[in-house]
Amino acid sequence: xxxxxxxxxxxxxxxxxxxxxxxxxxxxxxxxxxxxxxxxxxxxxxxxxxxxxxxxxxxxxxxxxxxxxxxxxxxxxxxxxxxxxxxxxxxxxxxxxxxxxxxxxxxxxxxxxxxxxxxxxxxxxxxxxxxxxxxxxxxxxxxxxxxxxxxxxxxxxxxxxxxxxxxxxxxxxxxxxxxxxxxxxxxxxxxxxxxxxxxxxxxxxxxxxxxxxxxxxxxxxxxxxxxxxxxxxxxxxxxxxxxxxxxxxxxxxxxxxxxxxxxxxxxxxxxxxxxxxxxxxxxxxxxxxxxxxxxxxxxxxxxxxxxxxxxxxxxxxxxxxxxxxxxxxxxxxxxxxxxxxxxxxxxxxxxxxxxxxxxxxxxxxxxxxxxxxxxxxxxxxxxxxxxxxxxxxxxxxxxxxxxxxxxxxxxxxxxxxxxxxxxxxxxxxxxxxxxxxxxxxxxxxxxxxxxxxxxxxxxxxxxxxxxxxxxxxxxxx
Numbered sequence: 001x002x003x004x005x006x007x008x009x010x011x012x013x014x015x016x017x018x019x020x021x022x023x024x025x026x027x028x029x030x031x032x033x034x035x036x037x038x039x040x041x042x043x044x045x046x047x048x049x050x051x052x053x054x055x056x057x058x059x060x061x062x063x064x065x066x067x068x069x070x071x072x073x074x075x076x077x078x079x080x081x082x083x084x085x086x087x088x089x090x091x092x093x094x095x096x097x098x099x100x101x102x103x104x105x106x107x108x109x110x111x112x113x114x115x116x117x118x119x120x121x122x123x124x125x126x127x128x129x130x131x132x133x134x135x136x137x138x139x140x141x142x143x144x145x146x147x148x149x150x151x152x153x154x155x156x157x158x159x160x161x162x163x164x165x166x167x168x169x170x171x172x173x174x175x176x177x178x179x180x181x182x183x184x185x186x187x188x189x190x191x192x193x194x195x196x197x198x199x200x201x202x203x204x205x206x207x208x209x210x211x212x213x214x215x216x217x218x219x220x221x222x223x224x225x226x227x228x229x230x231x232x233x234x235x236x237x238x239x240x241x242x243x244x245x246x247x248x249x250x251x252x253x254x255x256x257x258x259x260x261x262x263x264x265x266x267x268x269x270x271x272x273x274x275x276x277x278x279x280x281x282x283x284x285x286x287x288x289x290x291x292x293x294x295x296x297x298x299x300x301x302x303x304x305x306x307x308x309x310x311x312x313x314x315x316x317x318x319x320x321x322x323x324x325x326x327x328x329x330x331x332x333x334x335x336x337x338x339x340x341x342x343x344x345x346x347x348x349x350x351x352x353x354x355x356x357x358x359x360x361x362x363x364x365x366x367x368x369x370x371x372x373x374x375x376x377x378x379x380x381x382x383x384x385x386x387x388x389x390x391x392x393x394x395x396x397x398x399x400x401x402x403x404x405x406x407x408x409x410x411x412x413x414x415x416x417x418x419x420x421x422x423x424x425x426x427x428x429x430x431x432x433x434x435x436x437x438x439x440x441x442x443x444x445x446x447x448x449x450x451x452x453x454x455x456x457x458x459x460x461x462x463x464x465x466x467x468x469x470x471x472x473x474x475x476x477x
Contacts, residue, residue: 001112001116003108003112003115006104006108006112006115006116006119007101007104007105007108007115007119010100010104010115010116010119010120010122010123011097011100011101011104011119011123013120013123013124014096014097014100014122014123014124015093015094015097017123017124017129018093018094018096018097018129018132018133019090019093021093021129021130021132021133022086022089022090022092022093022132022133023086023089024358024359024362025082025085025089025362025365025369025395026357026358026359026360026361026362026365027360027361027362027364027365028134028357028360028361029136029300029302030388030389031136032134032135032136033049033392033394033395034049034051034053034054034389035051035053035054035059035137036063036064036067036135036136036137037067037071037085037088037135037392037394038050038051038392038393038394039054039059039061039064040064040065040067040068040071040088040135040394041071041084041393041394042064042393043064043065043068043072044068044071044072044075044084045075045393045397045399046399047393047399048393048394049389049391049392049393049402049468049469049472050469050472051389051472051477052472052476052477055473056231056235057223057224057227057228057231058228058231058232058235058236059228059232060175060214060217060218060228060229061217061218061220061221061223062175062176062213062214062217062218063135063137063140063176065217065220065221067088067091067135069091070084070087070088070090070091071084071085071087071088071394072084073087074086074087074088079397080373080375080397082369082395082397084394085394085395088135089133089134089135090133092132092133092134092135092139092140093132093133095140095143096128096131096132096133096139096142096143098143098144098146098147098150099122099128099142099143099146099309100119100122100123100128101150102122102146102147102149102150102154103118103119103121103122103146103313103316104118104119104122105150105154106118106149106150106153106154106279106282106313106317107119107316107317107320108154109153109154109155109156110278110317110320111320111324113320113323113324113331113335114317114320114321116320116335116339117316117317117319117320117323117335117338117339117342118313118316118317118320120316120339120342121312121313121315121316121319121342122309122312122313122316124342124343124346125309125312125342125346126346126347126349126350126354127260127305127308127309127312127354128309128312130350130354130357130358131302131305136302137176137177138177138302138303138305138306139302139305140176140177141173141176141177141180141306142305142306142309144169144170144172144173144176145169145170145173145180145183145184145187145285145306146309147166147169148166148167148169148170148173148184148187149187149282149285151163151165151166151169152166152187152191153191153279153281153282158191158199159198160198160199160201160202161202163191163192163198163199163200163202163203163206164202164203164205164206165206166191166203166206167202167203167204167205167206167207167209167210168206168207168209168210169206169210170184170187170188170203170206170207170210171206171207171208171209171210171211172210172213174207174210175210175211175213175214178229178232178233179292179293179296179303180289180306182288182289182292183285183286183288183289183292183306186281186284186285186288187281187285188200188203190280190281190284190285191281211226214226236298237296240297242296242297242298243297243298245298246298246299247297247298247299248297248298248299250294250295251294252294252299253290253293253294253299253301253304253307256299256301256304257304257308259353260301260308260349260353260354261349262349262352262353264345264349267315268311268312268315269311269315270318271314271315271316271318271319271322272311272312272314272315272318273314273318274317274318274321274322275313275314275315275316275317275318275319275321276314276318277321278317278321279314279317282310282313282314283310283314285306285310286306286307286310286311286314287307289304289306289307289310290304290307293307316342319338319342323335323338356445359444359445360444360445360446361444361446361448362441362444363441363442363443363444363448363450364390364422364441364444364448364449364450365395366439366441366450367422367439367440367441367448367449367450367451367452368391368392368395368396368422369395369396369397370438370439370441370452371396371420371422371452372395372396372397372398372420377398377400377419377420378400378418378419378458378459379400379401379403379417379418379419379420379459379461380396380398380400380401380402380403380418380420380421380422381402381403381404381405381411381414381417381418381420381421381422382402382403382404382405382421382422382423382449382468383405383411383421383422383423383427383430383431383449384405384406384407384423384424384427384430384449385404385423385449386447386448386449387477389468389472389477390422390448390449391422391468400418400459401417401418401461401467402467402468402469403417403418403462403465403466403467403468404465404466404467404468404471405421405465408430408431410465411430411431411432412432414462414464414465415432415434415435415455416459416460416462417459417460417461417462417465418459419454419455419456419457419458419459420452420453420454420455421435421452421453421454422449422450422451422452423449423451423453424447424448424449424450424451425440425443425450425451428451428453431453432455434455434456435453435454435455436453436454436455437451437452437453438452438453438454439451439452440452
């Protein structure tokens with residue numbers, strides 16, 4: 001099998017899996033909605049749920065502006081459906097193919113066997129498939145980082161042009177998620193070394209180009225360029241706002257990796273150590289990224305996605321190193337067995353501790369989509385919602401007020417302001433009799449409000465009850 005066929009075959013497999021993962025919509029981390037999908041919807045259609053981080057100015061507009069392109073196309077083609085969200089997920093899934101392309105190219109630089117194993121593992125590993133369509137800075141940043149790695153490590157002698165493009169990708173990665181900075185600096189040092197003219201100069205120029213793109217993107221929205229970076233560091237690191245959402249000890253990511261990889265963590269780390277003999281720079285980037293995030297008290301597994309992805313890719317390369325030691329007549333069946341083991345491990349881990357992630361908050365997403373389905377919908381009430389922000393215009397799709405209603409008395413007094421209600425099953429009997437149950441999503445593993453009730457008739461805006469955005473401002477959420 002030629003290297004070209006290996007490359008495109010692996011990419012086709014990866015594309016099929018990522019397209020399938022793009023179809024369902026779940027909400028694992030609400031940041032996906034508040035930081036990216038809602039502001040992108042604002043650029044496409046107008047109203048949006050504005051959370052504290054955008055009010056404080058610590059988010060760049062670059063990613064929402066880019067996501068607004070596929071979102072706008074989907075909304076134009078089918079304004080009464082969630083095609084706009086599917087187009088965003090498919091676009092991000094396509095971007096994630098850079099990760100797979102980089103992995104297979106790193107392998108092919110060593111041998112076709114390395115290319116097959118590294119590419120297959122990157123294409124099928126459950127975490128990479130899961131995160132591919134997510135509108136989050138971590139997988140977007142990972143794709144950009146892997147693009148730079150592709151240019152700098154998958155080629156034997158990268159020239160000034162490759163360093164310039166890699167610098168652009170690294171700069172965009174930094175803009176997507178500034179916490180990637182230590183990993184990016186590590187990659188730059190290990191690849192550019194002391195070549196100031198042929199490597200550092202074009203790489204820095206490319207990075208400056210990325211910063212210029214971000215500056216223009218924020219200027220277009222009336223924001224001061226780079227202010228968001230300063231505010232993100234000040235509010236999250238100095239003031240410690242991020243710590244309000246939970247903290248873990250310095251060993252927290254070791255625990256999270258062990259929970260997600262279970263017993264597979266031992267062979268993965270052993271194989272990654274073997275693979276690092278071929279690409280030591282990848283191991284250093286992974287370890288620096290992991291160490292930096294370990295020093296930050298607020299920890300979430302997605303924050304170290306780059307480290308877990310690089311370790312898995314290195315482990316795949318390590319697997320190929322072991323296979324190459326076998327006699328030629330045993331190589332084909334042994335390779336097939338190794339790929340089967342990787343597949344079984346990935347599927348098993350995907351359905352183990354990680355399993356809830358595949359459907360998390362899908363009931364809430366389904367309820368909001370159903371609530372906004374009729375074009376004549378004139379007002380939405382979130383009845384007795386959780387403290388976690390429960391509404392999203394990107395899912396609701398109607399330019400009407402979204403209210404927060406806390407008691408049965410409020411629901412009865414202000415029923416004329418809204419014709420549709422989203423609430424949990426436990427609260428159905430508390431609502432006025434004119435609201436008829438229309439839909440209840442299959443219960444998920446959380447207490448997400450997944451039921452929709454509707455009444456007939458029109459609405460009249462009611463300033464006496466708080467809208468969702470007013471509540472967010474009042475509670476600094």
